[in-house]
Amino acid sequence: MSNKYQVTTIVNLLLDMDYAIDEQYLTAQDLEKGIQTMIDEDQHHKLLDTLAAYKPNQSAGGACTNAVFAAACLGAKAFVNGRIGNDEAAQALKSSLTSAQIKTTDDAKLHTDGNTGKCLVLVTPDAERTMMTYLGVSSEIPESSVDLEETLNTDYFLVEGFQAIPDLSRQTNIEVIKKAHAAGARIALSLCDEAVVEYFHTQISAMIEAAPIDILFCNQFEAMKLTNTNDVTEAATALQEIARQFVMTQGAQGALVWDGEQLISISGIKAEAKDTTGAGDIFVGTFLWGITNGLSHEQAGTFANMAAAELVTHYGPRLSQEQLTSVYNNFKNQA
Secondary structure (H helix, E strand, O other), X not given: OOOOEEEEEEOOOEEEEEEEOOHHHXXXXXXXXXXXXXXXHHHHHHHHHHOOOOOOEEEEEOHHHHHHHHHHXXXXXXXXXXXXXXXXXXXXXXXXXXXXOOEEOOHHHHEOOOOOEEEEEEEOOOOOEXXXXXXXXXXXXXXXXXXXXXXXXXXXXEEEHHHHOOHHHHHHHHHHHHHHXXXXXXXXXXXXXXXXXXXXXXXXXXXXXXXXXXXXXXXXXXXXXXXXXXXXXXHHHHHOOOEOOEEEEOHHHEEEEEOOOOEEEEEOOOOOOOOOOOHHHHXXXXXXXXXXXXXXXXHHHHHHHHHHHHHOOOOOXXXXXHHHHHHHHHHHHHO
């Protein structure tokens, strides 16, 4: 009997709010152009007040949310757990998930008192993005908010590296990792961010030790931080002792894929990069879709690399369903 979902996850559910603003706005708010930074509740409210005259484009966001979106666009059945408030942002976020046919927990588990997390993306006329992230209620996820019946009924339980940071969320993920493994699901871990691996190495390690990691996703810098090595070759060797399989992306140089038996090199693709935001996330989502739909690890890596290369030629962290379908058709034609 097949599982209900191809991928389930626990994420920091954020509402991405993209604003087209002018240079004068950044100057008036004393914001450094092009930065990505965390903001607190007061800063978040003040910024929203100053942006009241602008109409944003809104969609559900966050690292593994982006990955799940990519898989869902290709037809994967996906389920996410997280926390949102009872505000307008929560309704917009839920609508975005629903439109992508991504299932989530019932309202009693999903909603809580407080502000829905947001990523305020300020886009200037030159298309440069200044990103201000406020986690809100997404930062702490108790196990009671996780729908275990749905979450464990999956091919892959995808763990988001950011979940290692808050104590409560990390413990929730550790417990669900153990239960997912016991239920026969494969465990996938996306490290998500080099700084998370560097500053929360012990916490990431605790998640890795909770159950065997069936596939680990990282870039070359995250890999070296995780394994305490100084070059890619050493990191690749060390990762084989940490995970049964892994994918190490290397930007324009392609990727290395360990399928459990052999190390496969995926050639890089020349692309005029405009925005690398979300490249790792779309790689995770398309790769998981590929290996749950009959592609070999080499084929899945090649397709995922093509998707990431296409993404960086656009602004924003996602490709549309039409764009992803086009990339897949190109992959099939080349194959």
